[in-house]
Structure formats: C-alpha cells, structure tokens
Amino acid sequence: MNVSVKPVRTAAISASNIDASYDKVKILKQAGIEIEHGKITTLIGPNGCGKSTMMKVFTNLLNYQRGQVIINGEDIAKFTTRKLALELSILPQEPITPPNLSVKDLVEQGCYARVGALGMLKQQDHDGIKQSIHKVGLSRYINRDVDSLSGGERQRAWIALTLAQNTKILALDEPTTYLDIGHQLEILELIQGLNKKDNMTVVMILHDLNHAAQFSDHIVVLNDGKVVTSGAPWDVLTVDLLRGVFGVEASIIEDPVHGTPFIMSHKSILNLK
C-alpha cells in the first residue's frame, strides 16, 4: 500500500521547478527554493540573475509557467490576494512613494488585508501602527511626509508598513539599498530582532555577501535563473562559488566576532565584453 506521508514540518514557502518569464524571455529555469519557518533565508546572485523575479513568483506578484509554489502547506493558487497578504508581507525592490503621504498614512495601509476596504475608512488598529513605527524608530517622524525623509528613513517607513501587516513571513527585496553602512546594519539588526524575538520567517535579497553571511541561517545562490546551491553560510560561500558565480577572486576568513564567513574580494575576473 502506498500511503503518502505528510512531512512533519512543512516549509513556510516552498517553490519547486519554477519556470517564469517576462513576455517571451525565460528568466527562471527550473528554479526551486525552500524557506523554513522561523529562519532567515537570503537570496544572493549577480545582477539580473532572477532574484527579484523569484521573489515575485513566491509572493504571487508574477505568474509562472511551470512548477509549484506552496505557502504554509497550501498551493499559492488557492490563496486570494487578501488571504495571502495575511500570511506574508512584501517589500519590493524600489517601492513608489506617493507624494504628500505621512509616515502614519503609509503604515496604516498595512491594515488593509485585516480590516478590509471599508474598515480602512475608520481609523483602526492604532496600537499596531504605532508599534510598527516605533519598532523602526520613526516615532518622531510619524507626521512627516514619507517623500521628505532621507533614503534610509524612507526605507524604514516601508519596513514599518510591512510590519503593520502583522504577518508571520516577511519578504524583503534589497532592504538595505541606499543606506550607509550604519543604517544597513541597523536595518539588518532590526530584521534579525524580528526573527529572534517575534519568531518571524524572513526571506530577503541582499547584495552584500558579508551581510548575507552574518545575518542568514540559510543562503540560496541564484545564477542565470537557476539555483546553484543553497545551505548554511559556511557551506555555500566558497572561493569557487565566488569565482564561478560572481566572477571575483576572493579569500574567505572567519569573522572574529560572529564566527561567520567573511569575504575579502581581491579582483574581478568578469569579462564584461
């Protein structure tokens, strides 16, 4: 008798054999990814390899041609837009900031899925909104226009929006772009705190490999629309990988503080022509 046994622990997100394309151009080729509950998973890879595309696929922002995406044990096709927004929140790579919107106005929109369109007409969930703004340290700017904030403050406002959505899974596409090194670490520590304290599942895309190494439980490497390798930082980040995927000669040492891999890049061996 062939009884299919349900896995004891289902992944938060599991995408398998994904083919996805824009118009006719195939971007993802048989790509698969597993995101575990309560872990920080980071997607890395060179520009244009399909990281954002992958994230769009498993957050239902892009239709895929082949494969399957399962969120919390259920096929993503079974979710309505609203139901999915209760499970996972997304911060795209370059969010559009509408003019004349205060931080509070922005963050309040995070309640949409929970209170519904008509609920949004009343002002609801003040505490949740204030908490989210507080967590990213923007309480002082709560009445300021988002488009008048600095790049880093704006990024934190967007993160507050995803927090106000109050989901278990957080998907962030390059949350540290535009930020200086101090604010990069601040955001990443904030994300780590959400993961450790609130047990949130985080999946993000980063370009800084050392940050990926320091903050991730799990790293997924994409190249040319395929998943090259994935696993713990020490297993994934190797001199060969850096040469093959990123085109750099590098050496890897142990970070004396965190014990994570630390990459020193020496020289590009990319042939851009």
Added chain:
Amino acid sequence: MMSDLSVTNDQAFDQVVVDRRWLKWRWLLLALAILCFLSLMISIMIGYHSIFLVPSRIWAVVSGDENTSKLEKIATNFRLSRAIMAFMVGGALAISGALLQALYRNPLAEPSLTGVTQGATTAVVVFAVFGPTIPNHLVIYSVPFIAILGAIISTTITWFLANRVGKVEPLRLILMGVLVGGVLSSATIVSLIWAPDTYANDLIAWLAGSLAATTWEDVRMLSIALLILTPFVFLSVPRANLMQFGDDIASGLGQSINPGRILVLFTACALTAVAVATVGGIGFVGLMVPHSLRWFVGGDLRRLVPACFLLGGALVMVTDFIARNLSSRILMEITGLPMDSVTLPVGIYLSLLGGGFFLFILKKVKT
C-alpha cells in the same frame, strides 16, 4: 550613537496619539463647510433679475411663506437651484479628479485630460443627434447613462493607448487623453452638422459647460445620481489609496488589482459623466481642487476626497456666481469686443483658470 531603536521611553511615541493631519483636516472641513454656506448665501442674495434678497426673504420663500412676491419666488428658485447644481457638479468633478490621479499615479490626471469628459459629451451629442427619439420626460434620466457609457469607452481607449509600452507614464497618458479628447471633440462637431437647427444651439451652449438652464428637475436627477454613486466612492477610496503605491505593493497589501481598478475607474467616470450630463463640458476642476488640497491635507484619499467635495463645490459655485454677475459691460471693456448682453458660461472661466493652473503644475512635474 543612540539610535532610535534603543529609545524605549520615547516621548514622541506617546505624543502621536494626536494625529496632526486628521486634526488639521477636521478644521479644514469646518472652514470649507462655512465657505460653501457663504457662497451659497451670496449666490442666492445677489444676481440676475437685479433683485437683492436678504436672508430673511430667502427663508420666507424656502419655507413656503405666502407673503412673498412672485419676483422673490422666481429669483430664489432660480438662484438656489443653480447654486446647488454648481455645488454638486464641482464636488463630483473634484472627487473624480482625485480618484483618477491615484489610479493613474499621475498628478496631471484630470477628467478632461484623460478623455473622460469628452467621452461623456460626445456620447450625449451623438445620441441626441442620431439616437432614437425618446419621450421628453425620460430624456433627463437617460442622458446620464449614455454619458457614463461614453466616458467608460473613451477612458478605456485612452488607457490602452497610453499603456501599450507596459506602464502608463504621466505625460504619455495626458498626450493620449488629449488625443482621444481631440478626436472625440471633432466627432462631436461633425455630429452637430446633422443636428436640427432647433437644438443645435442648445447642444453648443451645453458643450461649453453652462449652468444657465438649470431646473429643479436637473437638481433632482443629479442628487439621485450622486446618492447612488456615494457607496461606490466609499468603496473606491481605500482601494485608490493603495493604487497610489503601484500594483506590486497594492497586491502585497491584499488588494486584488483588476477588480479594484475597474471599480475606481467606473466611479471616477460615472462621477464626471453625471455632472457632464447635466451641465456639459466643465474642465479642470478635478485638477485644481485635489492639487490645492493635497499639500494641506496630504495624499491620503480618506481625507482628500471629502475635502475635494466641499472645495470643488465651492469653486464652481463661486465661479458661476462670478460668471452670471460679471456684467457684459465689464466684459466689453476687458476684451474690447462687442459683447452686449452676453454672459459667458461658467465652463469658460474654469477653463481659463484651469489652463493657468495646468501650466503651473506642468512646470513642477517636469522638474
């Protein structure tokens, strides 16, 4: 560095209980309501028939007091219906503009610049000239439907023309809107050639956007239409709010993109169309009003839309008051043209005002 994150006893955190924008907004609504009331009073007190009505006389007429002269009755009825009409038209157009701007993510989106108004006017003219004859008493109630249909068709065409490259760019949208509007306006003029002389003039006057022929029947029709559309506005506001962020974020926050878009587009088209159906092509209200308010109440449509209703209403009411009281003698002196006993329709004044405003914004958008 003491970062914000480590501040646990954050003073600002407690202060945010007072949300400044909503507070400011309440005061603004009050001020706008007073403005509307004053405009209404002035509109009724002063005007055509050279009779000045003090508020007590107005009240006497409105409350049905027998002790009023025929002239007082006529003047009050005429001016009151016209002022109410102006108010509703302005409010509807301003809300329509605010919704379109959110939907298109474009500060220049405006019913008359995105093909909505011309779609409505053209449909009405074409129907009046070529359509089946309908009983007189039904005309007033069928025109809005025709106008809505026309607005939706031409908006959809504009959308697809502007959208061909994958996304709708601000200036491309306006370009296409003006293009579609221009083609439709020509179609309107061509249709007018076939119109019997008896109502060709009426149609031309109507096209320029005039409140001169307002009757209580018109007021009733538009109030009913706006009442029906009110729930649509309520449903549209939170959705349009999310649309300002673009499809990905709106969808990530739980909004189904296409149903939301259709709802907001329909509401914006219908609001403009029912206004146009009664008073003709009045433009730029949907551009000027949301813009002037946005810097004050912010871009959140939950505050913007109610404020738009009041300010749009006041704007058209005041402009119409000026339009019908600016004596032809003054017009003659300003323009040097022989304009004896001519009053220009309110639409002309609003276009003049709006044109200047548009140039002003265009400069800001480009930079």
